[in-house]
Amino acid sequence: MRIKFSFLFLFFLCFFLSKNVVSQDIDPATVDVGALSDDQIQRIITEMDSRGIPEQEAMALAKARGMSDDQILQLQQRIQEYKLAGGGSAQIGDLPEPKVFAEGEVSKKEVIESTVVEEKRLFGYSFFNTDKLTFEPNATAPIPSSYIIGLRDVLIIDVWGNSQMNYQLTVDQNGNVSIPEIGQVMIGGMTFEDAEIKIKSKLNRIYADLSSDNPKTFASVSIAQIRAVSVNVIGEASSPGTYIVPGTASVFSALYLAGGPSENGSFRDIKLIRDEQVIQNIDIYEYLIKGKAKNNVTLRDGDIIIIEPYRQRIIIEGQFKRTGLFETKKGETVTDVVEYAGGFNENAYTHRLELYRKNGRDQEFIDVLEDNYSKIELANGDSIVAGKVLNRFQNIVAITGAVYRPGNYEITEGLTLSKLIENADGLREDAFLERGVITRLAKDFTLTSISFDVADVVNGVIDFDIQKDDNISISSIHDLREFRTVEIYGEVKEPGPFNYKEGMTLSDIVYESGGFLESASEAYIEVARRLGKEEEATLTDKVAQVYQKQISRDLKLLGNDGDFELQPFDKIFIRQLPGFAKQSVVTLSGEIAYSGQYALTTHKDRVSDLIARCGGFSANAYPKGAMLTRQIEKDTKNVMLKNELISRSTDVKSTSLDFEVVGISLDEIMKNPGGKDDVFLLDGDEIFVPRKSQVVKVTGEVLNPISSTYTKGRKLKKYVSGAGGFAVQAKKNKVYVVYPNGTASDTKSFLGIRKYPKMEPGAEVIVPTRAPRNAATVGAWVGILTSVATLGLTISNIVK
Known part of the structure; x- marks a missing residue:
């Protein structure tokens, strides 16, 4: 009881917040309910919800403290109006929290999230549990004529014409509306259509002209505010409870708010009870399957919807x-x-x-x-x-091969092989007429083969009845022989295989391959041909016949060897002219008189010949440092072989360079032209003559890699010392020098004495890195010591 009176104190405290009065001694009978703000109404609802006190019990307590019945009725109406506007929820009796559904603004409460899979498979379950479909009544839609007038409905009566008047009337608890100058009119429980007729008939008492044959006064009746009705959804509902909905709401509206039937609820037997009588049985399948909504009747205050458990x-x-x-x-x-x-x-x-x-x-x-x-x-x-239909056909036959329209055909009564060929638009000209095959599926599903003479079938000499699933194959003459080609190699624009054609000549294949290249020799052409059947019938060493031919370069039809007729699988070889050679170009750059590209005039042009043609060296040239680079021909087989050899050695690394350095000594070459150092030049060679360098570069495992000024007679170690000396990881016995012309010289050792390479201007000293040593493990040292001890013991025994 203490909780209830504490709530009542807070309840009346909310009433007087607008007056800034906080007193427990205020007389409830003096409270102006109509002056309460929406915020105060919300606070009242919140207090009731948080303390779990039903509205009816709260109203009884308020009445016990002195509130009149009119005040309590007005307060209940304010709460309902607030809820209809989307402002909260209320509780009635001891039922679960009711859900408010009004003005088209209230969204459906989510049903229990842990729905089992079987519920989701239940037909109709998602109908009441989706956000894509609602049964919210449209508050702005016209009131239907069948709407039943009830308590707290607000009617508006407009009179216009010769007389003008406006009435706003509320239906009281007895179902009456009070019309000024007319009195009480009983309309509660009547349909809106009947109530309108009755009200207009009463208005005739004061507006006589209203019902005359030629009226000058008119009247209309409308509902300004529909009442809220309370319905109970019980039984096997997802969310059973009391729901406050507008008076125009239907059975489906309440079911939607309640989440529809639960996993055990019936969709076929839902009862609407009114005044303790079942007035409607609702079958939701009628709506879902046939779209019939005749059972979706309008609800009234106090209606009960019972969802029975399912039966089947x-x-x-x-x-x-x-x-x-x-x-x-x-x-x-x-x-x-x-x-x-x-x-x-x-x-x-x-x-x-x-x-x-x-x-x-x-x-x-x-x-x-x-x-x-x-x-x-x-x-x-x-x-x-x-189940599924079988993957088979009852009346299908297939024909393939040398007919104009191969494919599947329907088996008709009396269908024969000749008729089927006719349906396929007949045989192609390349059809093989000696034999065709019918592949037939026997009753035990084994395959049988039936051969026939195609020509006899087409000419009507013989025929066959066609059965279901038969497959008729008529081959082309080209299908029964090896695909025939001829191949041409050598000095033509497009060498390769070509389709063989009857009557094809040697000139024809040269023409199809794009004609001769400039390097082609038309006087030395070979044709290799397979042996004939008679020759192949005996074992000999001979594998082919070779013919040597000569044809005109312009491929004219002169009746000579160009008209030599080819046979399938011939191979034609067009040779290159013996003296043909592509123009070879070399490049000369650096400190020379005329740098640029030079064409080689003979296969024996040497480096000295090219230097003589370029006008000699400039004043700053350093011939001793000249470098010759040569292009590397990327032959696929050689590259694969080289990579294979490299992969076998872990100490050798592959390079992707497409050139190589040819070591030359240009100063020696010019002193002795034509000598052993004067190499022959090849197409693509490049010679670079540098300016004389004044420095020597030291790189690698030194403390301070640097370029030092070249001094004649200065030793390699002096240059290394100038670079800070050897680093810890330096491999001193492998120091080498790269000279300006691309050649290199390494360090020689004899009895621990190292002889380092000589130095020249522009040289680069490279100090390589010593490979890391693997430290011996404890186990290795133990093994060594054990071996030494064993050896000592053995020697001792021998001595004894």
Whole structure:
């Protein structure tokens, strides 16, 4: 009781917040309910919700403290109005928290998230549990003529014409509205249409002209504010409870708010109870399957919706448009559930269904044939499965090969092989007429082969009846022989294989390959030909016949060897002219008189010949440092072989350079032209004559890599010392020098004495890195010591 009186204190405290008065001694009878703000109404609702006190009990406490019945009625109406505007929820009696649904603004409360898979498979479950579909009444829509007038409905009566008047009337608890100068008019429980007629008839008492034949005064009746009604959804609902909805709401509106039937609720047997009488039975499948909403009646205050537990459910699987759990009524048959499932899909075998039934002890299987669909009644727990059609055809035959329209054809009555060939637009000109094959599937599914003479069938000498699944094959003459080609190699624009054609000549194949190259020798052409059948019949060493031919370069039809007729699989070789050579170009750059590209005049042009043609060296040239680089021909086989050899050695690394350095000494060459150092030049060679360098470069494992001024006679170690000396990881016995002309010289050692390479201007000293040593492990040292001890012991024994 202390909680209730504490709540009542806070309840009345909210009333006086607008007056800034906080007192427990204020008389509740003096409270002006109409002056309360929406914020104060919200605080009252919040207090009731948080303390769990029903509204009716709170109103009883308020009445006990002195509030009048009119004040309490007005307060209840303010709370309902606030809720209809989307402002909160209220509780009635001891039922769970009711849900408010009004003005088209209140969204449906989410149903329980942990829905099991079976619920989601239940047909109709998602109907009441989706945000894509609602049954919220449209508050702005015209009031239907069948709307029942009830308590707290607000009516507006407009009179215009010769007389003008406006009335706003509220239906009281007795169902009356009080019209000034007329009095009480009883309209509670009447339809809106009947109430309008009655009100207009009463208005005739003071507006006589209203019902005359030629009226000058007019009246209309409308509802300004519909009342809220309270309905209870009980039984197997997802969220049973009391729901406050507008007076225009329907049964589906309340079911939607309650989340529809639960996993055990019935979609086929929902009862609407009014005044303790069942006034409507609702079958939701009628709406879902047939779109009939005649049972979706308008609710009234105090209505009760009972969702009964389901009685029969079956499972539909297989080739139906809808599958899952479906609820059935007693007496419904397989035909009914096929309709509920939307019928069969395109892959369904419709002549028979599989029915699995639980009989209370075990299960039984029932074959449901198409003729019995309407006779087999369903039982709770039945499972119906529709199978797939077989992947086979009843009336198909195929013809392939040398006909104009190969493919599948329908078997008609009396279809023969000759008629089938005619249906395929007949034989092609390249058809092989000696033999065709019918591949037939026997009754035991073994394949049989039936041969026929194609020419005899076409000419009507013989014919065959065609059966289902026959496959007729008529080959082309080209299918029965090796694909025939000729190949041309050598000095033509497009060498390679070409299709053989009857009557093809040597000139023809040269023409098709793009003609001769400038390097081609038309006087030395070879044709290699397979041996004839007689020659191949005996074992000899001979493998081909070779013909040497000469044809005109312009390929004229002169009747000479150019008209030599080719045979399938001939190979033609066009040789290169013996003296043909591509122009070779070398490049000369650096400190010379005329740098640039030079053409070689003979195969024996040497370096000295090219220097003589370029006008000699400039004043700053350093011939001793001249470098010759030569292009490397990337032969695929050589590259593969080189990579294979490199992969076998872990100490050798591959390079991707496309040139190599040829070591020359240009100063020696010019002193002795034509000597052993004066190499022959090749196409693509490049010679660079540098300016004389004044420095020596030291790199690698030194403390300070640097370039030092060259001093004649200075030793290599002096240059290394100038670079800070050897680093810790320096491999001193492998120091080498790279000279300006690309050659290199390494360090020589004899009895521990190192002889380093001599130095020249522009040289580079390279100090390599010593490979890291693997430190001996404890186990290795133990092994060494053990071996030494064993050896010592052995020697001692020998001495003794």
